[in-house]
Amino acid sequence: MSILVIAEHDNAALKPATLNTITAASEIGGDITVLVAGSGCDAVAQQAAAVNGVSKVLVADNAAYENQLPENLADLIAEVGKDSSHILAPASTSGKNFMPRVAALLGVAQISDITAVKGADTFVRPIYAGNALATVQSSDAVKVITVRGTAFDEAAKEGGSGNVEALDIVKSQDIATFVGEELTESERPELTGAKIVISGGRGMQNGENFAMLEKVADKLGAAIGASRAAVDAGFVPNDMQVGQTGKIVAPDLYIAVGISGAIQHLAGMKDSKVIVAINKDEEAPIFQVADYGLVADLFQAIPELEEKL
Amino acid sequence: MKILVAVKRVVDAYVKIRVKSDGSGVDLANAKMAVNPFCEIAIEEAIRLKEKGVADEVIAVSIGEKSCQEQIRTALALGADRGIHVDAAADVQPLAVARVLQKLVEKEGIDLVLLGKQSIDSDNNQVGQMLGALTGMPQGTFACKLEVADGKAVVTREVDGGEQTVSLKLPAVVTTDLRLNEPRYASLPNIMKAKKKQIDTVTPDELGVDVSSGLKVVSVEAPPARSAGIKVESIDELISKLKTEAKVI
Numbered sequence: 280m281s282i283l284v285i286a287e288h289d290n291a292a293l294k295p296a297t298l299n300t301i302t303a304a305s306e307i308g309g310d311i312t313v314l315v316a317g318s319g320c321d322a323v324a325q326q327a328a329a330v331n332g333v334s335k336v337l338v339a340d341n342a343a344y345e346n347q348l349p350e351n352l353a354d355l356i357a358e359v360g361k362d363s364s365h366i367l368a369p370a371s372t373s374g375k376n377f378m379p380r381v382a383a384l385l386g387v388a389q390i391s392d393i394t395a396v397k398g399a400d401t402f403v404r405p406i407y408a409g410n411a412l413a414t415v416q417s418s419d420a421v422k423v424i425t426v427r428g429t430a431f432d433e434a435a436k437e438g439g440s441g442n443v444e445a446l447d448i449v450k451s452q453d454i455a456t457f458v459g460e461e462l463t464e465s466e467r468p469e470l471t472g473a474k475i476v477i478s479g480g481r482g483m484q485n486g487e488n489f490a491m492l493e494k495v496a497d498k499l500g501a502a503i504g505a506s507r508a509a510v511d512a513g514f515v516p517n518d519m520q521v522g523q524t525g526k527i528v529a530p531d532l533y534i535a536v537g538i539s540g541a542i543q544h545l546a547g548m549k550d551s552k553v554i555v556a557i558n559k560d561e562e563a564p565i566f567q568v569a570d571y572g573l574v575a576d577l578f579q580a581i582p583e584l585e586e587k588l
Numbered sequence: 589m590k591i592l593v594a595v596k597r598v599v600d601a602y603v604k605i606r607v608k609s610d611g612s613g614v615d616l617a618n619a620k621m622a623v624n625p626f627c628e629i630a631i632e633e634a635i636r637l638k639e640k641g642v643a644d645e646v647i648a649v650s651i652g653e654k655s656c657q658e659q660i661r662t663a664l665a666l667g668a669d670r671g672i673h674v675d676a677a678a679d680v681q682p683l684a685v686a687r688v689l690q691k692l693v694e695k696e697g698i699d700l701v702l703l704g705k706q707s708i709d710s711d712n713n714q715v716g717q718m719l720g721a722l723t724g725m726p727q728g729t730f731a732c733k734l735e736v737a738d739g740k741a742v743v744t745r746e747v748d749g750g751e752q753t754v755s756l757k758l759p760a761v762v763t764t765d766l767r768l769n770e771p772r773y774a775s776l777p778n779i780m781k782a783k784k785k786q787i788d789t790v791t792p793d794e795l796g797v798d799v800s801s802g803l804k805v806v807s808v809e810a811p812p813a814r815s816a817g818i819k820v821e822s823i824d825e826l827i828s829k830l831k832t833e834a835k836v837i
Contacts, residue, residue, distance in 0.1 A: 376729050380720055381721075383683060388683055388801055406711055407614060458742065460750065516750070532837065
């Protein structure tokens with residue numbers, strides 16, 4: 280079996296989601312090749328080659344791949360991966376963007392967001408916002424798969440000695456152009472990889488009040504999330520959203536503040552190791568999944584928590 | 589300009605679903621059904637483009653059993669001009685859906701396809717991207733802002749670290765994220781008017797599409813239940829539990 284893993288990166292560094300994906304590839308079993316497509320991405324290729332379990336790294340270094348435009352990337356991946364048994368990418372907004380395009384070019388199904396490997400052709404994936412788990416089996420020649428990072432451990436960054444090979448394949452379509460991006464600058468850990476996450480919901484009342492959570496987050500080294508209700512109300516930007524339609528997190532500790540616990544939100548955090556809920560409504564559904572619940576007014580509880588940590 | 593919007597019939601977002609005890613799937617008998625929330629946003633965006641004079645016609649398509657005509661009627665009541673019902677089994681897989689849409693795009697001469705980014709039942713998030721590949725159209729997925737002018741669609745997309753903007757040459761596919769717009773409700777007069785609007789029915793066979801899939805569902809199970817823990821009385825107790833019992837801080 281030959282597995283092609285598509286690296287996620289920003290042309291400078293390999294993103295941790297790639298490491299989770301490599302672990303999923305190891306569970307399938309077989310030769311693991313990592314494809315790094317980018318521009319000026321040599322450092323990424325070196326990092327990928329060092330990851331435990333990687334036997335080969337293919338680098339497609341061209342301006343056409345700089346911004347991971349799916350039109351170019353999918354053409355490249357379909358050509359490089361057409362003889363692979365599996366093509367895997369992280370189920371990030373980037374992987375979700377180009378992978379179905381790859382599957383359609385190859386005329387096969389895509390298996391989205393897998394959370395377990397049952398065999399080389401059988402996988403588990405959540406449906407209905409994680410309220411059901413489907414075990415699916417593929418008879419396609421190439422299995423195109425996106426991997427939910429929180430369901431697999433990160434592969435060790437060292438110990439591998441993959442060969443790095445340059446690819447001279449340029450796929451450049453003029454139908455789509457990159458205009459720009461606005462990325463949120465943050466000193467805090469990334470939401471999907473953080474060990475501790477503290478999230479606020481509609482109970483926060485406004486965006487300014489999230490400053491209270493920031494103070495707690497700073498003491499705990501935590502990332503800050505939000506419920507869809509808080510995003511819809513305009514308190515915070517959407518990239519902070521945890522839930523079915525936002526990010527999926529599974530930290531060691533998840534602290535839900537002023538979040539009622541809609542199914543949609545639970546889908547994004549219920550695999551956390553320890554869940555704490557702070558809510559003044561003791562009937563809130565979030566308490567049904569919380570390991571530790573505190574019925575309290577968050578405007579008193581959060582400053583007190585910050586002070587005593 | 590012609591816009592194609594696809595609407596999927598799914599279980600209502602507020603229904604708590606139950607997995608069948610024999611592991612064959614999810615029990616949807618008597619469950620309330622609705623338009624997939626992301627498709628509602630796609631319909632709204634299409635109608636706004638028509639109201640702005642950018643689009644001339646909005647066609648709503650749904651693929652599934654006869655019952656999905658209800659969801660097409662909803663789209664018509666919201667302002668779509670006519671409907672197409674592709675008569676097929678209820679669970680047509682994403683690649684086959686994309687192949688059906690490809691045929692319709694070619695047949696109708698569509699300039700812009702607006703789709704929800706994912707459906708809340710199968711959570712696949714695939715059809716828009718697959719349609720892009722099959723037709724050779726560029727794609728703007730997870731859109732939170734869309735401007736269509738001069739033969740181009742400028743799409744601002746929700747990405748993991750923030751937002752990204754791309755410019756696409758029409759024809760193009762755009763899939764909607766939550767913040768793109770807030771869908772309207774259908775008014776009673778418009779619901780009445782929608783009953784007179786035309787819905788054509790076609791089968792995948794007639795379109796020359798094979799809807800079989802290389803993926804089969806072996807079983808469906810309920811996720812392991814998470815049991816409720818304990819209530820603590822104070823912040824002091826909470827911190828102490830997290831330090832000594834859970835050992836996470």
